[in-house]
Amino acid sequence: MSNSHTGLAVRMQRFLEHWGVVVAFVLLFAVSALKQGGDFLSMENFRNLLNQNAAVGILAVGMTLVIVSAGIDLSVGSMVVLAAAVGTTAMNGLIGAGWSEPSAVISGVVLTILAGTAAGSLNGALIVFGRIAPFIATLGGLAAFRSIALAIAEAGEIRSQSPTMFSALGRGGIPLPFAENSAGKALTISWSTVIFFAVAIAAQWFLSRARFGRQLVAIGANETAARYAGVPVAWIRFRVYALMGAFAGIAGLVQSSRMNSVSTSQLGLGSELDAIAAVVIGGTSLRGGFGRVWGTVVGVLILGMITNILTISGVSPYWQGAVKGTVIVLAVLVQRGSRA
Amino acid sequence: MESQSSTRGGGAVTTPVPHMGVRSVTVEYPGVRALDAVTVDFHAGQIHAIVGENGAGKSTLMKVLSGAVAPNAGELLLNGQPTVLRGPRAAIRAGISMVHQELNLVPTLSVAENVLLGREPTLLAGIAVDRRRQQDRAREVLSMLGAELDLSCAVSELSIADSQYVEIAKCLASEAQVLILDEPTAALGEYEARKLLNLLRRLRDEGRAVIFISHHLDEVVDIADQISVLRDGRLVAQFTRNSAGVLQSADGTIANEDTLAHAMVGRELGSIYPVKGTARPGSDAAIELIEFGAVGRSSGISMTVRPGEIVGVAGLVGSGRTETAEAIVGLRRAAGEIRVAGRTHAFAHPRAAMRAGVAYVSEDRKGRGLHVSLSCIVNMTLPSLDAFSQLAGARLDDVKERSVTARWINELAIRCARPGLAISSLSGGNQQKFVLARWLETRPNVLIIDEPTRGVDVGAKAEIYRIIAALAQEGLACIVISSELPELIGIAHRVLVMRKGSVAGEVTREHLSQVGCDERIVRIASGLSADRQGTS
Numbered sequence: 001m002s003n004s005h006t007g008l009a010v011r012m013q014r015f016l017e018h019w020g021v022v023v024a025f026v027l028l029f030a031v032s033a034l035k036q037g038g039d040f041l042s043m044e045n046f047r048n049l050l051n052q053n054a055a056v057g058i059l060a061v062g063m064t065l066v067i068v069s070a071g072i073d074l075s076v077g078s079m080v081v082l083a084a085a086v087g088t089t090a091m092n093g094l095i096g097a098g099w100s101e102p103s104a105v106i107s108g109v110v111l112t113i114l115a116g117t118a119a120g121s122l123n124g125a126l127i128v129f130g131r132i133a134p135f136i137a138t139l140g141g142l143a144a145f146r147s148i149a150l151a152i153a154e155a156g157e158i159r160s161q162s163p164t165m166f167s168a169l170g171r172g173g174i175p176l177p178f179a180e181n182s183a184g185k186a187l188t189i190s191w192s193t194v195i196f197f198a199v200a201i202a203a204q205w206f207l208s209r210a211r212f213g214r215q216l217v218a219i220g221a222n223e224t225a226a227r228y229a230g231v232p233v234a235w236i237r238f239r240v241y242a243l244m245g246a247f248a249g250i251a252g253l254v255q256s257s258r259m260n261s262v263s264t265s266q267l268g269l270g271s272e273l274d275a276i277a278a279v280v281i282g283g284t285s286l287r288g289g290f291g292r293v294w295g296t297v298v299g300v301l302i303l304g305m306i307t308n309i310l311t312i313s314g315v316s317p318y319w320q321g322a323v324k325g326t327v328i329v330l331a332v333l334v335q336r337g338s339r340a
Numbered sequence: 341m342e343s344q345s346s347t348r349g350g351g352a353v354t355t356p357v358p359h360m361g362v363r364s365v366t367v368e369y370p371g372v373r374a375l376d377a378v379t380v381d382f383h384a385g386q387i388h389a390i391v392g393e394n395g396a397g398k399s400t401l402m403k404v405l406s407g408a409v410a411p412n413a414g415e416l417l418l419n420g421q422p423t424v425l426r427g428p429r430a431a432i433r434a435g436i437s438m439v440h441q442e443l444n445l446v447p448t449l450s451v452a453e454n455v456l457l458g459r460e461p462t463l464l465a466g467i468a469v470d471r472r473r474q475q476d477r478a479r480e481v482l483s484m485l486g487a488e489l490d491l492s493c494a495v496s497e498l499s500i501a502d503s504q505y506v507e508i509a510k511c512l513a514s515e516a517q518v519l520i521l522d523e524p525t526a527a528l529g530e531y532e533a534r535k536l537l538n539l540l541r542r543l544r545d546e547g548r549a550v551i552f553i554s555h556h557l558d559e560v561v562d563i564a565d566q567i568s569v570l571r572d573g574r575l576v577a578q579f580t581r582n583s584a585g586v587l588q589s590a591d592g593t594i595a596n597e598d599t600l601a602h603a604m605v606g607r608e609l610g611s612i613y614p615v616k617g618t619a620r621p622g623s624d625a626a627i628e629l630i631e632f633g634a635v636g637r638s639s640g641i642s643m644t645v646r647p648g649e650i651v652g653v654a655g656l657v658g659s660g661r662t663e664t665a666e667a668i669v670g671l672r673r674a675a676g677e678i679r680v681a682g683r684t685h686a687f688a689h690p691r692a693a694m695r696a697g698v699a700y701v702s703e704d705r706k707g708r709g710l711h712v713s714l715s716c717i718v719n720m721t722l723p724s725l726d727a728f729s730q731l732a733g734a735r736l737d738d739v740k741e742r743s744v745t746a747r748w749i750n751e752l753a754i755r756c757a758r759p760g761l762a763i764s765s766l767s768g769g770n771q772q773k774f775v776l777a778r779w780l781e782t783r784p785n786v787l788i789i790d791e792p793t794r795g796v797d798v799g800a801k802a803e804i805y806r807i808i809a810a811l812a813q814e815g816l817a818c819i820v821i822s823s824e825l826p827e828l829i830g831i832a833h834r835v836l837v838m839r840k841g842s843v844a845g846e847v848t849r850e851h852l853s854q855v856g857c858d859e860r861i862v863r864i865a866s867g868l869s870a871d872r873q874g875t876s
Contacts, residue, residue: 211725211733218722221711228671228700228708229722229778230691289713 020334021283021298028302032309039312043187053304054192055251056271057297060278061203062247064296067279068207069240070220070288071134075141076248076275079119080268084252085149085158087112088262092161105165113249119145120245124238149264158262170257192254204293216240220288278303281331359384359549360518365414367400374400376573387540387550389560392570393604393797395767398553402520406438407431437511438520443503447496451489452478455509481509485539499658501532519543521552525559526795529657529823530862537563555797557597561587567595569603577603601798612802613830614809623647624682626817627786632676634660634667638841639675645817650808652832653821654861660841661821662703665788669693669700680786694723699779703790709775712764716756719763719774720745724781748777752807769800776807788819793827805831825858837864845870
C-alpha cells in the first residue's frame, strides 16, 4: 500500500526495518576501512574475523530457527562445551585403545555432534513433553551441561591426543589462489568458515523454502492456530531443539579442533548471549513467527567487526562490552516498527 | 448525577440538543476514504445502531467518536459544542466509553480490579489500594447492571458474556454518558444476547446515549431508536422510530431486515439462503458418533450425518457444542466412538482427522482459525502442506502453492488482490472464505464448521451459505454449529439442539419449514418442552 500518500519518513522507517542491518553493516565497514585502512582491509584480517566468529555464527543460525518458533535456547554455550568434552574424551580414549588416528578422529567428530544432539533432544523433550517453558528448561541446561563437562575433565582442560589430524581439521581449509598472509604463505578459507556458511545457507533454505521452516513460522506466529491447522506442533518443536543441539555440537567441534583442546571452564562461555544478540540484530522477531538467517549472518559479522575494529584501534577490552550493548539496543530500536 | 432527564414514553424522543454528534466528518487513510462527509447525531436516552458491510466505515466512525482517530475534515460536537478529542483518554474524561469487540480486560486480575482499573480508590495518600472500597464500588456498579459475579474471581475464568458485563461495568465506573459498543453480541448465544440487549435498554432509559454496531439486523430492528446505514464511507440511509414505534426513514421506508440489507449492500440480495438440496437417500453414514463426548464437557452424543446432508447444531454458549467438535478432530480428550465411512477412529490430533477426511473450521477465526500475521498463501496451504512438499519436505512447490491459491480465490470469489500480503488485510468475509478454502483443499468428506459467518457482512454471508449448500450437493457431509438461529434454519436439513453437554432434542426438516421453529429451538436449548403448552 505504499503510494504517494505515504510520507518520506514512513517509507524511510519501513526501509530501515527491513534493510537496517545491511545499512549498519555497510556503515561500520566503511568507518572501519577509513579509520584503519590496510590493517582492517587486509584479506588476513577478514579471514581471522570469519574464523573467530564461525562457532558463534553456527550457534546463531540455529538460534534463529529456535527463535522463529517463538522459543529460546539459553543452553547453547554449555551444549558446546559438553559436546566437545564428550567427543574429545572419546577420541582420546579410542586413540589410547590403539585405534588408528583417522578412525578415532572420525568417531570423535561423530560423537561430538551426537552428544550435542542428545543434549538438544533433552531440552526438546523437557519443553514439549514436560511442558516446561523454553526459557526455564534451557536455563537448567545452561547450568547442567557445563557442570557435566567440568565433571568429565575435573574442571581442567582436555588436550586432544590426535597427533595431526584433529588440529588439521581446525586449522586447515581451502587455499585461496591469489592471497598470501603476512608470512608469505597461501591464505586459506578455514573449514570452520566453510561449515558456517554451509549451515547458514541450508538453514535459510529450510526456513523459507521447506516444509519444516513453514511449520516453524506457523508455530511461532500462533501455536494454537498451527495446532488447529494440523501442524504436528510437538514434533516440530522437539526437532528444532534437537537441531539446535546438533548445531551446538558442530560449533563445539569447530572450537575444539581449532584449539586442539577443550577448556571446560571457558569454551562457549557466554556464547548464548552473543548468538541471541546476532539474531536480534539480524531482524528476527523475538516474539517468533518471522525470521531470516541471512540477517543473523550479517548480525554475527557486525558483532565480530565491532570487536575486531575496537581491538585494532587499541580500545580496552573492558569497554568493548559497552559498545556491543549499545549496538544491540540500537538495532532493536531501529527495527522496532512492526515486529521486533 | 444525571444531567438529562429521560423522556421516554411512547418511543418518540425529540431531544433538541444532541448529546453528541459529528458534522461532515471525513477520514482518509492512504488510498482509501474511510469516512466521507458523514453527519450523524446521537441523543441521550436513545439507542443508535450503526450498520453496514465490513469496510463501510463503521469502525472508523467509532474510532472518531472515541478519540482514537482524528478526522481529516469536519468536526465533533459534544453537547452542541465543537470538541477536539486528543486520544481515547480524553474521550473517557469527556464521558465517552467504548467497549471493543476484543475486550480490553486484564485476564489475571479480579473482576473488581478490572471494573475499577485505573481509578482504584486509594489509602495512605495514594500508595495503597483500598481493597474494601474497591470491592464495594465494583459491587455497586455491577448490581446496576443486574449482574451477579464473584468479585474476586479472575477475569480469565469468566465466560465471554460475563467478561462483557465487566467491560460495561468498567465504562459505568468511569461515569460514561456515551457508551459505544462494537458488535457486543457477536460472541454471545441467543440467550446471553437477549440479556445484553435488555441491559442496553436499561442504560438508555437511565438517560445515556448508547451507540452500537451490529451485524445482527433482527436485533437492530428490535432495539434501536435510530439506525444509521453506512456504505463505502457514506451515510446512505437513516431510520428513526416514530411516535407509533415504527422505524421509518424520511422517505417512508420502514426498517426491517430486508430494507436494511438492501440499504447496506445497495442492491437486491434476494434470499440470502440458497435452496436446500436433498441428502443422498439410502447412502451410508459419512460420520457417525456413538455415545460420544468431550471429556468433562459433553457426553452421550449420538448422531449420524450422511453425504450431502447439512446438520445444524444449536445450543447456548457453554452447551458443549464447540468442545464436542474439537474432541471429534482430536483437539480435546474424547470419550465414545467415532465412525467415519464405517470405520472406527480415534483421532489424536487434527492431522489424523484430516487424513480420514474430517476437517474442523474453528469459530475463533483470528485466534485459532488463521495466522493473521502470515500471508494468504501460507494460510491457504498450511493444512494441506504435505501435498505441496517435494523431496521429503525439503522443498515446497511455490508455483503450485500460488496456482492453488489463485484457483480458490477464483472459485469462491474471494476479494484478494495480492495473495502474498498478510491475510489480516482482508475483510472478515474474505478471511472466512479462505478458512473454508484451506480445509476444502484437504479434500474432506466431513466438514465441521463452527460459526460459519461470525463477524461476516450480509453479502459475504449469502455467498458462504451458497458455498456450503453447493458442497453438500457434491456429497460433502456438513455439520454446522451456530448461535444464529436464522442461519441454521435457513441452511440445515435438520438441527440438533445441545444443552448442558448432551443432545436435548432434534428439530426435523418438517419442523424447520414451519413458522415458530426458532422458538422451538430456543425452548429446547433452555430446557423447556419443545412445544408451548396449549399449542402444538
